[in-house]
Amino acid sequence: MLMVDSKASAEGLHTKLNDLVKLQRCLPSQPYSIVLRLKLAKTYKNLGYPDLAIGDAYKALLLVDEIADEGEYYDEALEAVEYNFALAEAGTLSSFEHGTEIAPKNTNNASGEEEERVVTWAKTHCSKIAHDLLIGCLIDCGCFRSAADYNQRALQAFPKADAFEVYKEAITQKLRLYFNSRKEDFDAADMSDYPDKGFVRRELYSWNDHEPDRFSTESIQFLNDEMTKVAPKLEVTVTNLPILSPHKTITGETPVQAAEQHYVKQLGIFAKEDIPPGSIILQEKSMLTAVSRLHEFFCNACSARLPISGVAEADIVTCEDCHDVFFCSADCHDLAQENYHQILCGIDLAHKVSPSEVVDTLYSFLLVRALALSEVRDVHPLDLKEVHYIWGDYHNINVEKAWKANPDGHALDAFGGLPQTLSFSFQANILTPLRMLEKMDVNIFTKSQQYDTWVFNTLFGKFRGTASAQQGLDGLPEIGAVHPMWCLANHSCDPNVAWEWQGSIKFWTRTQEELVDWKGRDSQLEPGIRKGEELLSHYCDVRLPVKERREWAFGALGGNCMCSRCVWEAAEEGHRSHLK
Ligand SMILES: C[S@@+](CC[C@H](N)C(=O)[O-])C[C@H]1O[C@@H](n2cnc3c(N)ncnc32)[C@H](O)[C@@H]1O
Structure with missing residues (x-):
């Protein structure tokens, strides 16, 4: 060895x-x-x-x-x-x-x-x-379609260079394995069928000096000033959350095992006063939104579906210059013009998106919106108040300790032995943002420190853990948004609030009828939230059984949900299967 x-x-x-x-x-x-x-x-x-x-x-x-x-x-x-x-x-x-x-x-x-x-x-x-x-x-990085495309060009331009013959062989081998694993014929495949994305390190880069200390008094004060504007009865507090198992052991653990969890410092939202059931407690509108398809049916700013109830078609406002985008209100129109639209005016974002690309496209468009906000406000994208305080779900591994290199100093593998959990594609992480910046007349060379790939990756890390999406009629995500206050809410499969997203995001405390009915629930627990209690939202459909819920929320949580309902129901299921 x-x-x-x-x-x-x-x-x-x-x-x-x-x-x-x-x-x-x-x-x-x-x-x-x-x-x-x-x-x-x-x-x-x-x-x-x-x-x-x-x-x-x-x-x-x-x-x-x-x-x-x-x-x-x-x-x-x-x-x-x-x-x-x-x-x-x-x-x-x-x-x-x-x-x-x-x-x-x-x-x-x-x-x-x-x-x-x-x-x-x-x-x-x-x-x-x-x-x-x-x-x-x-x-x-698993971008075989792009690799094959560039390699074809390189073989034409440099026919005598052995390196590109070696790459051709390597790409062919990887693709054969890929198509064989899907019981498909590589030789019959078109280049457009080649896989073109993979995973890369999701990291707080050591040279990234934009990340704040989220637990400092100043950060918490800033977040609470923002929170008060949208939710006067709530506050942001430092809390401890269980470190979730990254292994998909879906059923069988006991509450004792759950108690042995390790904890990690994070943020959460808490009640500043007793809040009765059925009260609206948070209403937040964000400019960090994106529409992947059919953009004319949504407000370009808050992404409310158009026309929406209460808004007459005549009240829908359009941009007076490009007439390409629509807003649900004069307020959204003004916010858009002030914050981002002036630089995107006349630029056509829409292109045909295949179903497999819808999710990545939505994230790319969120990134483009962040870049536009950054240009118009003249701030570094990582310093935008909408994203600055979001935790990018970076791995918590000490890179210096985990780094694996050969005796000659070269990394043992392409990623230095570190885990890869951030989705990456040449199109989404490189081409789309750079092309859109060029369309915005940004010089991508002189401004490359502000708009470097590591900045895009950091933004994607932040969005992938916090953006909400809404599905279209075909079940594919259609609109996405990052609501900076809302996204500080932690998850439970027995949530004490319900939410609705129609332009603004709205949270209210669940009534007795709205509480999830599960057998292990403490019957003494009243609906509503008491002073000092944490607001608990839900990242998955809480009507599903434990296995499905855990699978659904796995990505957003970074592991198996360990809320008291999941632990209780998983133990019950384990017990039942043991008796069979
Ligand atoms: C949308 S953020 C919630 C706010 C986050 N706690 C923060 O400090 O910014 C989602 C992240 O919070 C953590 N989280 C939320 N609910 C959790 C839970 N029930 N158990 C453990 N971690 C949770 C996970 O790390 C997840 O990736």
Whole structure:
């Protein structure tokens, strides 16, 4: 067995992380440098972040295209590459590669012949490295359709490069296994049938200095100021929640086992005073919404279905410039114009979405809305008040301890041995956000620190644990939203509140009739919420039996639900099956 020296491993990781940060710091001064992008991609890859590497390898290819096709940023990209080319010719590119050298402004314009040599260097040498990094990392991330597509292009452009033949073989092998496991014929499959998504590390990146201390007095104060606006009788408090088992042991544990749970510090919502049953206690409207299909039937701001009861069709407002989006009220119209629509006005988001892509598209559109909010308000997306305090359900693993590397310092696998729980696709995590930013006239190179792949991934981590979705008639999600206050409510399969989402989200305390009727329930418990008690919402259909409920809520909770009802019912079921 291969022995891994964990101390040396952690030191190697530390050095690589330092190199990464140095390279990231070069971005503001060298936003158009293809070599810097390639170096970043390589460093991310070596750190077990192939997903983040894809973002920079792709940007390197975009910059090569800028040069090859004399695009909008031709002059800037050429100037940057001329400097790198000169260093490469002088054999000193490696000093740049450590990120310590900042490219000086090149004041001497290259002659026509020199320019041609530089352009050829970018189109061949740089493009080949970018393709190599991009394809390898797409394979690591399970994006086989995109990998096969780029590999076909690379084979045409670089027919003598063995690397792309090796990739072709690797992609074919993986796809054969995939199609065989589904009892389908790979040779009969079209490229459009290839799987194109996988999972990557869901992490609070060590260089992310936007994440707040959610438990600090200032954070709790801010959240409570916001909470008071939508729910004056409620407050946000630090609480302990059980760490849930990630294994799907659906039935059989006893209450004793449940008591042996370990706990983790999190936030929750509590009553500031006694609240009788049937009282509306929270009403929240969010601008962080998305519609995946049929956008004309929903309010573009709050996503209420149009027309809604109480709103005459004549009261529906449209954007006076693009006439493409509709609002349920003048209030939603004004909020949209003030917060995000001015930058999205006239941009068509809608495209045909296949059923298998609906969920990812909804998350992508939420991301696009966050990017628009960020541009209009001129704040970093991770500092938006709607997302700043949301916990992204990052793994709680100490990366330095868990990092697994070979004696030569290279990660043991593509992800350094760390778990991968964040859904990733080239389309959703890279192409859609970058293309939408371009449509918003954002320079994706000079603003790449604000709109980097790790920022998108962090936002997705936050959305995937907290966004609510509503299904259309075909059972597929149609609209999605993040309500920053509502999403602080924890789950129970015996909830004390019910909720409804029609534009605004509305919570009310359950009446006796609305309480879930289950056999183990303490008959003394009255409906309503008493001062100091926690508000408990529900993330799944609480009418279902325990096994189905746990399966439904598994993703949102990050494990098997351990609420008192689940524990009691699971023990009952275990007991019953034991007697059979
Ligand atoms: C929508 S957030 C709820 C607010 C969250 N507690 C916070 O601190 O921001 C969902 C997350 O809360 C935690 N959670 C909610 N209900 C829970 C429960 N009944 N048991 C354990 N964890 C729970 C899980 O970690 C879940 O991923």
